[in-house]
Amino acid sequence: MFITGELQYIAEQTINNSSGTYIDSLDQVTVLDFKRNDDYNNYTVAVFADWYINNAWSVGASYFRINIDGEFNSSDIDHSVHYSRNETESSTSVNTRYFWHFSEVFSAKLSIEHYFDNGEYDSATNFGVAINARF
Template sequence: MLAANFDNQSDTFGLETQSYIPMESINGVNLFARWQYTDASQNYYSRLAQDGFMPERYFTTDIDNTFNHIYLAADFYINKSWSIGAHYAWQDIDMKQFKSSNFTPEGETIELSDSFNNYGLNTAYWWQITQNFSAKFSASKLLNDDGDAQDGLLVGLDINARF
């Protein structure tokens, strides 16, 4: 017989702000900033009852994670339809994992701490096709300073309809 329990708790806090600043030389600048913090913990417990051949076994895993994330972006509107922008994202991860069982009651602890930086450039064009239809074309070039991560190009098309 197998019995298992799982417990998960997560607390997330954050702040976000956005501001559009009209300008004379270009249409304006849209500034965006977000900070988010998450503290998460998980607990796994499983027990396999004795079946006549094998003794009873149990396994536990406790995981504690903290995440910090900062995202900053600026979009410069050349006119009401076309924007050119840049963004920066930073993420910090701290993870601690403890595993134990009746075979290893002293347990094993694994700790990981790492941070990541991402940069990007983007452009977007919004086109009002008719009174009820619009389209937005966008392209973003992702630039990474981490040797393990690859740069990328994202291309998007959004079509909206109002009835």
């Protein structure tokens, strides 16, 4: 059994201040100052588990959850926008992998993984084939 986990925190802040001169179809000149501020905190928790049936074959499962908590502010001379975002996204998956060591240098990995997003019916299946060389 091989179990790994991940805890991650990201604080992201983006500030954008710009100004521009705009000329419309009637040749009227408008000067605009634009300000935008994004401030987000992202919290991630993930757990991965693999059970090795033998040295070549494993089956596993994973759980991933992210919480996004943030503020968005935008303004120019005519408009101002503010909204908050607080949402949680999660997904689970099951997988199986087979490692075939067919020479002293080369090995192959075959994998199938199925994802379930937010516990709903949205899902995806990924197939993978890889050849690795170790010198």
